[in-house]
Amino acid sequence: MKISQEIIQTNTHQKISIVQLENNNGFKATLSNYGASLIGLMFPNNQGEQENVVLNLAKPLDYLTERTYLGATIGPVAGRITLGQWYKEQQLIQLEQNEGNNHCHGGSHAFDNQFWKMEMNENTQGSYVCFSLVLPAGCEGYPGNRLVTVDYQLTEENQLKIRYHAETDETTILNPTNHTYFNLSGGNEATIANHELQLNSSLFAPLNEENLPTGELVQVTGSVFDFSKKQILSRCLQSQDIQVRQQQGLNHPFILEGNQLYDGCLSHNPSGRKVYFKTTAPSIVIYTGNHFTGENTPENQATIQKHGGIALEMQGLPDAPNHQGFGSIILHPQVDYLREDCYQFTVN
Numbered sequence: 419m420k421i422s423q424e425i426i427q428t429n430t431h432q433k434i435s436i437v438q439l440e441n442n443n444g445f446k447a448t449l450s451n452y453g454a455s456l457i458g459l460m461f462p463n464n465q466g467e468q469e470n471v472v473l474n475l476a477k478p479l480d481y482l483t484e485r486t487y488l489g490a491t492i493g494p495v496a497g498r499i500t501l502g503q504w505y506k507e508q509q510l511i512q513l514e515q516n517e518g519n520n521h522c523h524g525g526s527h528a529f530d531n532q533f534w535k536m537e538m539n540e541n542t543q544g545s546y547v548c549f550s551l552v553l554p555a556g557c558e559g560y561p562g563n564r565l566v567t568v569d570y571q572l573t574e575e576n577q578l579k580i581r582y583h584a585e586t587d588e589t590t591i592l593n594p595t596n597h598t599y600f601n602l603s604g605g606n607e608a609t610i611a612n613h614e615l616q617l618n619s620s621l622f623a624p625l626n627e628e629n630l631p632t633g634e635l636v637q638v639t640g641s642v643f644d645f646s647k648k649q650i651l652s653r654c655l656q657s658q659d660i661q662v663r664q665q666q667g668l669n670h671p672f673i674l675e676g677n678q679l680y681d682g683c684l685s686h687n688p689s690g691r692k693v694y695f696k697t698t699a700p701s702i703v704i705y706t707g708n709h710f711t712g713e714n715t716p717e718n719q720a721t722i723q724k725h726g727g728i729a730l731e732m733q734g735l736p737d738a739p740n741h742q743g744f745g746s747i748i749l750h751p752q753v754d755y756l757r758e759d760c761y762q763f764t765v766n
Contacts, residue, residue, distance in 0.1 A: 419544050419572070426478055434478050435536045437547055439572040444468060445763065447572050452481055453490035453530040454549035454568045456598050459578070461763050464690030469604025471691065473707075473727040487523065490530035491568050493594035494553065494560055495747065497671075497703065497736030498522050498630050504739035506561065506589055513559035520628060525558030529566070529594065539569070546571035546579075555588060562588035562751075576763045584755040592755055593734045593747040599707055599727025600693065602686035608723040610706065611655055615728075616648035617682040617702070619672040623735060624661055629669060633741040643670065648685065655706065655725060667706035667725055671735050674701055680762070684728065690766035697732035697759045700745055705729040732759045 420440040425433050435451040438458075446468075448458030459472045473488055475481055481488070502513035502521035514525040523530065534549035546569050553564045569581040582594050601610055622643045623631040638644040642657040655667050662668070674681045680694040681702065695702075705728070712723040738744040749755050 419574075421538065421545060428479065428482060432533050434482075434533075436478055437536065437538075439545070439547065439570070441572050441574050441576070443574070443576060445572060445576050447570065447578060449547050449570055450478055450481065450489075451534045451536040451549060452478070453532065454534045454551070455481070455491065455530070456489040456570065456578075456596065457481075459598075461576075461604075461691065462765060463604060464765055467604070469606070469689075471600060471602050471604055471693075473599040473601060473722055485531060487530055487597040489596070489598045491549070491594060492523050492597050492731070493529040493566070493592065494524050494564070495521070495591055495593045496523060496595040496597075496731060496733050497593070498628070499737055500630055500740050502559070504591060511559065511561065516558075518628065520630065521558075527558060530597070534568075541571075543571060543573050543579075560590055562586035562590035562749075564590065564592070564749075566594070568594075578761040578763070580759045582755065582757045584749060585751075586749050587751055589748060589750050591739060591747045592749040593736075593738065594757075595703070595731040595733040596759065597729055597731060599729050600684060601727045602684065602691040602693065603689055604691075606689075608712075609725040610728045611650075611652040611725060612686070612688070613651050613728065614648045614685045614687070615645050615651055615682065615704070616685075617645040617672055617704075618675045618678045618680075619682075619702075620646065620675065621673040623671040623673075625665065625670060627664060629665070631671065631735065631737050631741060631744070633744075635673065635743065638672075643672075645672075645682070648683065651706065651725075651728070665708055667708035668704045668728075669706070669708060671701050671703045673735075674699070676700070681732075682730075684730065692764045692766070694762040694764070695730055695732070695760065696762075698757050699732045699734060699759070701733060701735050703729070703731040703733060703736065705731060
């Protein structure tokens with residue numbers, strides 16, 4: 419395993435640490451301590467050409483000027499919480515309302531826009547990058563002083579593993595995810611419309627007009643949300659289904675069955691690339707980059723088309739504290755949060 423590191427000084431006296439992991443097959447992952455982010459992933463196509471298969475900005479400093487969530491660790495709680503409210507036992511907890519009346523992606527000061535401490539560690543599978551962050555009690559309304567670590571590991575089997583660990587000194591809520599957008603064409607196609615998706619899931623959660631779950635869990639059978647067999651994404655993106663039209667694509671949670679070798683697969687036939695994914699989380703949010711416009715921004719000149727990438731956001735169900743049957747995202751003192759997500763890359 420090859421490891422290289424670069425330090426970039428910002429104008430706020432902070433330092434961006436960029437580290438690149440490369441295995442013996444030439445598979446490269448580029449990581450940043452700003453947002454504990456994955457900002458590059460080089461993997462060959464079926465012609466042996468190395469290309470970046472995730473969306474990113476041109477330069478690491480660009481991430482400081484625009485909050486894009488590209489590749490970032492999201493939390494403390496991913497997704498939205500109705501009115502920013504949840505009950506801790508009988509006590510109403512009010513979180514920051516940073517998206518209309520609701521709380522979104524951890525608030526204004528969240529995992530994705532913090533400078534994380536970074537260090538290298540080793541386990542039986544080799545070297546990995548460990549990012550750590552301490553969040554004080556009361557930040558954006560969350561109870562508890564929390565220590566969070568996120569580990570990224572690249573294996574010689576072309577796996578990218580992300581491990582989450584957290585602990586708290588007071589009962590709180592936690593539901594992190596990673597917000598990498600994949601485009602397996604390696605930048606050769608503007609959208610992911612011709613990608614194929616397969617999910618081991620028979621239930622999805624419909625959303626209301628504020629992007630919040632309605633509280634229902636609906637069978638996917640016979641709908642455009644049925645990915646039990648691989649389905650080309652254009653079929654769903656062009657559907658007149660009211661849920662797809664409302665979101666202008668997919669932005670939906672799916673319950674994972676968890677009884678297979680992998681929870682799903684994203685594939686791109688022209689390049690031969692596939693990524694199989696597996697998580698210890700109970701669900702996944704599939705988001706097809708519906709908000710991208712394809713217009714340049716003055717800060718970074720990014721041009722990402724609508725549906726330019728697909729995020730595979732493994733997590734607990736969004737807004738879980740406010741819906742019966744959605745499971746728990748409560749984190750108690752002396753009970754550590756542990757989770758692992760694995761992406762297995764292959765090429766035909």
